Amino acid sequence: xxxxxxxxxxxxxxxLMQPESCLVVAVSGGPDSLCLLHVxxxxxxxxxxxxxxxxxxxGLRAEAAADAAYVATLAEQWGLPCTVGHEAVRDEARAExxxxxxxxxxxxxxxxxxxxxxxxxxxVAVGHNADDQVETVLMHCLRGAGLAGLRGxxxxxxxxxETDFQSLKDSGLTLIRPLLDVPRAEVEAYxxxxxxxxxxxVTNLERTFYRNRIRHxxxxxxxxxxxxxxxxxxxxxxxxxxxxxxLQQSLAVCWPELVxxxxxxxxxxxxxxxxxxxxxxxxxxxxxxxxxxxxSLRDLSWIHVxxxxxxxxxxxxxxxxxxxxxxxxxxxYDRLTIRPAxxxxxxxxxxxxxxxxxxxxxxxxxxxxxxxxxxxxxLHEKWPAGGEAEAAAGGVCLDADRAGANLRLxxxxxxxxxxxxxxAGHSQSVKDYMINAKIPRAERDHVPLLVSERGILxxxxxxxxxxxxxxxxxxRYLCLRLVRPxx
Amino acid sequence: xxxxxxxxxxxxxxxLMQPESCLVVAVSGGPDSLCLLHVxxxxxxxxxxxxxxxxxxxGLRAEAAADAAYVATLAEQWGLPCTVGHEAVRDEARAExxxxxxxxxxxxxxxxxxxxxxxxxxxVAVGHNADDQVETVLMHCLRGAGLAGLRGxxxxxxxxxETDFQSLKDSGLTLIRPLLDVPRAEVEAYxxxxxxxxxxxVTNLERTFYRNRIRHxxxxxxxxxxxxxxxxxxxxxxxxxxxxxxLQQSLAVCWPELVxxxxxxxxxxxxxxxxxxxxxxxxxxxxxxxxxxxxSLRDLSWIHVxxxxxxxxxxxxxxxxxxxxxxxxxxxYDRLTIRPAxxxxxxxxxxxxxxxxxxxxxxxxxxxxxxxxxxxxxLHEKWPAGGEAEAAAGGVCLDADRAGANLRLxxxxxxxxxxxxxxAGHSQSVKDYMINAKIPRAERDHVPLLVSERGILxxxxxxxxxxxxxxxxxxRYLCLRLVRPxx
Numbered sequence: 001x002x003x004x005x006x007x008x009x010x011x012x013x014x015x016l017m018q019p020e021s022c023l024v025v026a027v028s029g030g031p032d033s034l035c036l037l038h039v040x041x042x043x044x045x046x047x048x049x050x051x052x053x054x055x056x057x058x059g060l061r062a063e064a065a066a067d068a069a070y071v072a073t074l075a076e077q078w079g080l081p082c083t084v085g086h087e088a089v090r091d092e093a094r095a096e097x098x099x100x101x102x103x104x105x106x107x108x109x110x111x112x113x114x115x116x117x118x119x120x121x122x123x124v125a126v127g128h129n130a131d132d133q134v135e136t137v138l139m140h141c142l143r144g145a146g147l148a149g150l151r152g153x154x155x156x157x158x159x160x161x162e163t164d165f166q167s168l169k170d171s172g173l174t175l176i177r178p179l180l181d182v183p184r185a186e187v188e189a190y191x192x193x194x195x196x197x198x199x200x201x202v203t204n205l206e207r208t209f210y211r212n213r214i215r216h217x218x219x220x221x222x223x224x225x226x227x228x229x230x231x232x233x234x235x236x237x238x239x240x241x242x243x244x245x246x247l248q249q250s251l252a253v254c255w256p257e258l259v260x261x262x263x264x265x266x267x268x269x270x271x272x273x274x275x276x277x278x279x280x281x282x283x284x285x286x287x288x289x290x291x292x293x294x295x296s297l298r299d300l301s302w303i304h305v306x307x308x309x310x311x312x313x314x315x316x317x318x319x320x321x322x323x324x325x326x327x328x329x330x331x332x333y334d335r336l337t338i339r340p341a342x343x344x345x346x347x348x349x350x351x352x353x354x355x356x357x358x359x360x361x362x363x364x365x366x367x368x369x370x371x372x373x374x375x376x377x378x379l380h381e382k383w384p385a386g387g388e389a390e391a392a393a394g395g396v397c398l399d400a401d402r403a404g405a406n407l408r409l410x411x412x413x414x415x416x417x418x419x420x421x422x423x424a425g426h427s428q429s430v431k432d433y434m435i436n437a438k439i440p441r442a443e444r445d446h447v448p449l450l451v452s453e454r455g456i457l458x459x460x461x462x463x464x465x466x467x468x469x470x471x472x473x474x475x476r477y478l479c480l481r482l483v484r485p486x487x
Numbered sequence: 488x489x490x491x492x493x494x495x496x497x498x499x500x501x502x503l504m505q506p507e508s509c510l511v512v513a514v515s516g517g518p519d520s521l522c523l524l525h526v527x528x529x530x531x532x533x534x535x536x537x538x539x540x541x542x543x544x545x546g547l548r549a550e551a552a553a554d555a556a557y558v559a560t561l562a563e564q565w566g567l568p569c570t571v572g573h574e575a576v577r578d579e580a581r582a583e584x585x586x587x588x589x590x591x592x593x594x595x596x597x598x599x600x601x602x603x604x605x606x607x608x609x610x611v612a613v614g615h616n617a618d619d620q621v622e623t624v625l626m627h628c629l630r631g632a633g634l635a636g637l638r639g640x641x642x643x644x645x646x647x648x649e650t651d652f653q654s655l656k657d658s659g660l661t662l663i664r665p666l667l668d669v670p671r672a673e674v675e676a677y678x679x680x681x682x683x684x685x686x687x688x689v690t691n692l693e694r695t696f697y698r699n700r701i702r703h704x705x706x707x708x709x710x711x712x713x714x715x716x717x718x719x720x721x722x723x724x725x726x727x728x729x730x731x732x733x734l735q736q737s738l739a740v741c742w743p744e745l746v747x748x749x750x751x752x753x754x755x756x757x758x759x760x761x762x763x764x765x766x767x768x769x770x771x772x773x774x775x776x777x778x779x780x781x782x783s784l785r786d787l788s789w790i791h792v793x794x795x796x797x798x799x800x801x802x803x804x805x806x807x808x809x810x811x812x813x814x815x816x817x818x819x820y821d822r823l824t825i826r827p828a829x830x831x832x833x834x835x836x837x838x839x840x841x842x843x844x845x846x847x848x849x850x851x852x853x854x855x856x857x858x859x860x861x862x863x864x865x866l867h868e869k870w871p872a873g874g875e876a877e878a879a880a881g882g883v884c885l886d887a888d889r890a891g892a893n894l895r896l897x898x899x900x901x902x903x904x905x906x907x908x909x910x911a912g913h914s915q916s917v918k919d920y921m922i923n924a925k926i927p928r929a930e931r932d933h934v935p936l937l938v939s940e941r942g943i944l945x946x947x948x949x950x951x952x953x954x955x956x957x958x959x960x961x962x963r964y965l966c967l968r969l970v971r972p973x974x
Contacts, residue, residue, distance in 0.1 A: 141628070142712050144719025146726045150637070213712070221708055225629045225700070232631025239633045239770065239793070243734060246767035250737065280733035283726065306726070 003190040007039050007178045014155040016176040017047040022121040023176075024052045026112055027075075029067045029199035032127030034074075035187045036179050038194055040125065041078060053082040054115040054124070058089040058104045067199050083118070085111045109160055116173055123174040128153055131184040134233045135214050142214075148287070151241035152234075155180050183230070251284040258285060261349065266339040267292055274336055275313060282309050286323065289338040294325035312336050318441050333438035351394070351461035351482065353448035357410035360450065362400075362478060366409060368448055368460075374483040375409070375448070375460065383470075384479050396464050400478035403468040404454035411445055418456035419466040430459065437462055450480070490677040494526050494665045501642040503663040504534040509608040510663075511539045513599055514562075516554045516686035519614030521561075522674045523666050525681055527612065528565060540569040541602040541611070545576040545591050554686050570605070572598045596647055603660055610661040615640055618671040621720045622701050625709075629701075635774070638728035639721075642667050670717070738771040745772060748836065753826035754779055761799060761823055769796050773810065776825040781812035799823050805928055820925040838881070838948035838969060840935035844897035847937065849887075849965065853896060855935055855947075861970040862896070862935070862947065870957075871966050881948055885955040887963035891941035898932055905943035906953040917946065924949055937967070 001009065011017050025040060027033040037053065044051055053075040057068040068084045075082035093103035112124045133152045140149030159173040179187065191198055222229045254277065260268040267289035274282060286305050308321035308329040315321070321329045323338065330337040354369040365376040378384075379400055416430035434444045439462075448460040458464045461482065470477060488496065498504050512527055514520040524540065531538055542558040544551045555571045562569035580590035599611045620639045627636030646660040666674065678685055709716045741764065747755040754776035761769060773792050795808035795816040802808070808816045810825065817824040841856040852863040865871075866887055903917035921931045926949075935947040945951045948969065957964060 141723075142709065142716060142719075144713075144715075144723045146723060147634075147730055150727075210712075218708065218712065221705065222629065225697075225705065226631075228631075229629060232629075235793070236628075236631045236633060239767075240637075242766040242770070243634055243730065246737070246765040247730060247733065249765065250733070278733040278736065279729040280726075283729070306722070 003035065003182055003186055004039055004042060006182050006186075008043060010155060010181045011043070011047070011178055016123075016156055016178055017049055018122055019048045021123070022050040022052055022119050024054050024112060024116045024119065024121045024124040026108070026124060026126045027053050027055050027071050028127075029055070029071050029074075030127075031187055031191045031196075031198040032129055032132075032179060032184075034196045034198050035182075035190050035194075036125060036127040037074075037078075037080075038190075038196060040178070041080075051080050052115065052119045052121060053080050054112055055082065055084050056108050056111045057084060057086045058107065059086060060089055060100065060104065063199070070199055081119070083115045085115070087111065113159060113173055122172060123176050124159075125176050125178055127179050128177045129179045129182050129184050129187050130234055131215070131230065133180055133237060134219065134230045135211055137233050137237050138214050138218060139211065146283070147240055147244045147247070150237065151244045152237035153177060153180065154241065181234075247280060247284055251281055251288060254281065255285075255288070260335055262289075262292065264293070266337055269336040269338070271312070271332070271334050271336055279309070282312070286312075286329065286338065290323055290325060290327055293327060293338065293340070332440050335440075337440075349484075350443055351448065352443060352446035353409060353411055353460075354446065357408055360407040360409055362407065365483075368409070369446075376481040376483060377407070378479045378481070380477040380479055381475075383477060394461055395479070395481040396458060397470060398457060398464065398468040398478045398480070399470040399474040400476035401474075402454075402470075403457055403478050404452035406453045407457075408451055409448050409460070410451060411447065412449060416449070416456060418459070420463045421466050421469050423466070425466055430456065433459065433463065490522065490669055490673055491526055491529060493669050493673075495530065497642060497668045498530070498534070498665055503610075503643055503665055504536055505609055506535045508610070509537040509539055509606050511541050511599060511603045511606065511608045511611040513595070513611060513613045514540050514542050514558050515614075516542070516558050516561075517614075518674055518678045518683075518685040519616055519619075519666060519671075521683045521685050522669075522677050522681075523612060523614040524561075524565075524567075525677075525683060527665070528567075538567050539602065539606045539608060540567050541599055542569070542571045543595050543598045544571060544573045545594065546573060547576055547587065547591065550686070557686055568606075570602045572602070574598065600646060600660055609659060610663050612663050612665055614666050615664045616666045616669050616671050616674050617721055618702070618717065620667055620724060621706065621717045622698055624720050624724050625701050625705060626698065633770070634727055634731045634734070637724065638731045639724035640664060640667065641728065668721075734767060734771055738768055738775060741768065742772075742775070747822055749776075749779065751780070753824055756823040756825070758799070758819070758821050758823055766796070769799070773799075773816065773825065777810055777812060777814055780814060780825065780827070819927050822927075824927075836971075837930055838935065839930060839933035840896060840898055840947075841933065844895055847894040847896055849894065852970075855896070856933075863968040863970060864894070865966045865968070867964040867966055868962075870964060882966070882968040883945060883951050884957060885944060885951065885965045885967070886957040886961040887965035888961075889941075890944055890955040890965050891939040893940045894944075895938055896935050896947070897938060898934065899936060903936070903943060905946070907950045908953050908956050910953070912953055917943065920946065920950065 017023070023040070023044075025033070025037050027037050037051070040049075040051055053071065055068055055071040057064045068086075072082050072084055087107040089100065089104045089107050092098070092107060093100050096103060098106070116122075116124050137150060137152045140152070143149075155177050157175045157177075159175055219230065226232065254273070258269050258273045258277070260270050262268070269285060269289065274285065277285065283305055286309060290305075305323065308323055311319055311321040311331060312329060315331050317331055317333055319331045321331075322341070323329055326341055327338055328341045330339065351373045352369055354372070358366060360366055360375070360377055362377045362379050365374055367374050380397075384397065412430050412434075417427045418430060418433070419425055419427045420433065430449070431444075434447065439447060447462070449456050450458040450460055452468075454467050456465055457468045458480070460480075468478070504510070510527070510531075512520070512524050514524050524538070527536075527538055540558065540562040542555055544555040555573075559569050559571055574594040576587065576591045576594050579585070579594060580587050583590060585593070603609075603611050624637060624639045627639070630636075641662075642664050644662045644664075646662055706717065713719065741760070745756050745760045745764070747757050749755070756772060756776065761772065764772065770792055773796060777792075792810065795810055798806055798808040799816060799818060802818050804818055804820055806818045808818075809828070810816055813828055814825055815828045817826065838860045839856055841859070845853060847853055847862070847864055849864045849866050852861055854861050867884075871884065899917050899921075904914045905917060905920070906912055906914045907920065917936070918931075921934065926934060934949070936943050937945040937947055939955075941954050943952055944955045945967070947967075955965070
């Protein structure tokens with residue numbers, strides 16, 4: 001199949017083109033991107049797309065300005081709009097402590113996304129070819145990747161910098177690789193046959209020493225074992241990509257049952273549901289949680305997720321395990337929390353208090369923590385209308401006279417005891433109560449307690465005490481209402 | 488971790504031991520099997536298993552008899568029962584046109600299974616180590632394997648020669664690999680530390696030139712890219728094995744819905760259900776069908792299954808695609824048939840006729856094909872008791888007088904027409920009827936037709952004609968009953 005036919009087949013099989021839209025084409029000036037641009041020029045009519053050339057001058061080499069001028073001139077000759085950008089990649093690499101290659105990559109994708117947004121393009125095309133795919137698969141293989149790495153690059157991908165799972169909050173920008181089924185030799189033959197003159201040096205900018213070694217040393221060694229190795233690895237990656245997609249779909253199906261809470265600070269999974277999953281989906285769930293919390297540009301090696309997964313199955317409550325990207329997995333009673341390392345974030349929605357003891361005026365209101373829950377207190381001559389609703393929403397009604405004077409809110413102290421309602425007047429240590437109630441260890445020092453001169457009246461959000469329970473003789477009701485913070 | 492501790496960990500994590508049972512240990516006399524036997528001797532008490540040594544003399548080398556004597560003597564010294572077998576592998580390889588290595592492998596597993604059965608052992612232990620696993624993964628990688636190959640060897644496997652799917656009809660015999668997490672270097676150190684003297688040459692028997700090249704040439708090259716490559720590939724294989732297991736479980740869940748019929752001659756899948764599957768499971772379903780029909784000793788390269796899969800999605804009816812192991816996929820109207828290449832096997836349960844036209848006597852019976860369905864004819868003065876049941880079972884009741892004389896059975900002829908009941912007396916060609924009824928092309932010439940002097944009365948197993956339909960005026964009923972062949 002010639003290059004044009006192969007690119008058409010790839011575009012059609014993977015639905016890469018959005019008709020009547022604009023497509024940004026990343027053009028470095030090397031053979032791949034020149035071939036890509038030329039082929040897309042020939043195909044743009046049949047897919048009814050407008051092309052827009054984008055070139056980033058990384059400022060890394062003496063010839064960079066000449067490369068940029070070359071691409072701009074070519075675009076003009078071919079009658080295509082073109083945006084040339086400039087980035088001080090070297091400074092950025094230093095500032096961000098990244099390798100030059102990584103910094104260049106980040107800058108490039110940032111630039112391409114900016115151009116796409118500016119011209120209203122839903123997609124950007126890049127020039128990775130079939131040999132790039134094989135090298136990528138081998139690089140993943142050499143670092144012990146799982147399916148996510150061995151499947152190689154996608155022909156149609158969500159924008160990098162947002163992982164697979166971020167697609168849930170789709171940025172709408174797509175990266176396409178129409179040349180991914182064209183071997184490098186055919187790209188080069190096409191470039192020559194069409195009389196295109198690539199800026200030969202520019203390709204090396206994007207290639208590390210490591211990748212070059214794989215290309216020039218490892219692949220020839222592998223070909224001595226199997227002359228068809230490139231084709232086989234390329235097709236193998238496609239099969240594995242389908243397996244990976246199926247696993248992701250399966251995970252998406254069970255995710256709602258699995259997740260107790262998810263937010264920008266933490267993802268909380270139900271232990272029971274997690275343990276019931278197949279190991280493959282357990283790893284997938286941890287990967288997904290990490291990806292939701294950290295937008296990693298690079299596909300990480302996932303082998304060390306395994307220790308955390310095993311911990312999630314049988315480590316004692318309170319254990320934490322290191323995950324990639326500065327995250328940890330914390331094993332709770334009934335939950336697994338994936339969160340940044342360091343002091344734990346509270347359970348989403350937990351009613352917690354920050355600061356010293358404070359008096360509670362009646363009527364009055366206290367904000368338990370900055371931006372957190374508010375406790376409102378009010379006095380009623382009879383059981384208030386909607387009192388049951390209050391209770392259902394986590395509030396309570398107490399006997400105002402039995403409650404006693406000097407109402408205040410504080411957190412627990414060593415030796416605190418109270419008489420939980422329903423324990424027939426027996427008292428229990430607050431500590432034991434919290435353990436039994438499966439309040440996460442890290443939250444126990446922040447649970448508000450409503451106290452008076454008579455003792456602990458209410459572990460706020462949890463159990464009330466026998467002391468101030470209303471009864472038939474109650475004449476005045478102290479009504480306490482919890483108001484959820486505005487999200 | 489020392490070798491003993493590692494083997495214990497592997498046994499416990501993968502539940503390799505069945506307490507109070509006998510375990511056959513395959514001992515070639517090389518370092519791996521000596522180490523395995525020694526470790527199992529030390530562990531047998533804590534797992535409460537009896538060991539039985541098995542050694543096969545392949546008759547391939549001059550030292551073979553000495554190796555066998557060495558293993559027998561060692562077993563005796565260690566107080567273990569031992570079975571030594573002899574096989575003329577070279578003759579068998581020649582007769583079966585197999586490579587020596589393949590023939591040796593087949594003979595070995597056959598021998599081990601025989602010993603296991605003779606001593607009542609539910610499992611056989613073999614000495615593959617962690618380096619063997621890495622080499623296996625690389626060999627699969629080099630031939631472009633999918634997940635099934637990249638997952639490497641299992642620590643606990645169904646008996647080879649029966650594939651994964653044959654487990655459905657479990658042979659009950661298990662192959663275990665307790666050394667699979669122990670690197671070769673540690674095996675060798677253990678053997679030396681314990682003063683064991685391996686028959687060094689024997690290991691080479693099982694190693695091909697290809698595998699030796701991978702061990703001595705390719706792995707050192709890969710280590711120059713990543714010094715931890717062996718560990719990484721080993722752990723990577725474990726992750727992929729879990730992914731593979733999950734996919735197999737998912738396939739097992741949808742298999743009953745997917746399968747129209749399965750037997751030793753063919754597996755028939757429903758096209759609609761097949762098309763609705765994810766591509767990953769579509770491939771899995773084809774693999775499973777092939778594995779059920781052919782017990783392949785070796786895990787084949789599955790890349791060429793892909794063409795058949797695509798064909799199943801959109802090729803025209805009647806197309807066939809080559810599958811591994813001499814099988815083909817045939818695309819039907821509503822079904823996909825996986826069967827041996829050559830003339831198609833009939834749909835399981837199809838009512839087909841073989842041979843020339845034959846008279847049908849009433850009362851009487853005809854066997855439609857040797858060992859096939861039987862058609863029984865009887866005459867009744869009134870609508871027979873159970874007539875509805877006959878109809879439900881594929882039989883029919885006709886008006887005996889309207890049916891006419893000279894009843895006989897034959898297959899279709901060019902130009903045959905009949906008046907299907909319910910078409911208001913309009914006639915239709917038998918050919919069109921068969922096409923509309925989605926009778927597979929290959930079966931159409933074998934569908935029995937019941938005819939009389941008045942024409943075609945019944946396409947047997949399908950529609951009756953208007954001609955002989957019973958009505959209020961019917962006085963005598965011709966009852967036709969289909970009796971299923973004994974399976």
